[in-house]
Amino acid sequence: xxxxxxxxxxxxxxxxxxxxxxxxxxxxxxxxxxxxxxxxxxxxx
Numbered sequence: 001x002x003x004x005x006x007x008x009x010x011x012x013x014x015x016x017x018x019x020x021x022x023x024x025x026x027x028x029x030x031x032x033x034x035x036x037x038x039x040x041x042x043x044x045x
Contacts, residue, residue, distance in 0.1 A: 001008060001020055009017045009027045016026045025033050 001017075004020045006020055007017050009015050009025055009030055011017070016024060019025050019033060019037070021037060023033060023037065
């Protein structure tokens, strides 16, 4: 997200942000989202 210029949820007043894939994420789900949406696919390949 840093390379895409997108803020992390901890960098916004609302605690929410948009992942580079388009999903809305917040502090509570960021780690799970990254793992499930972006790491599981590469592990299955």
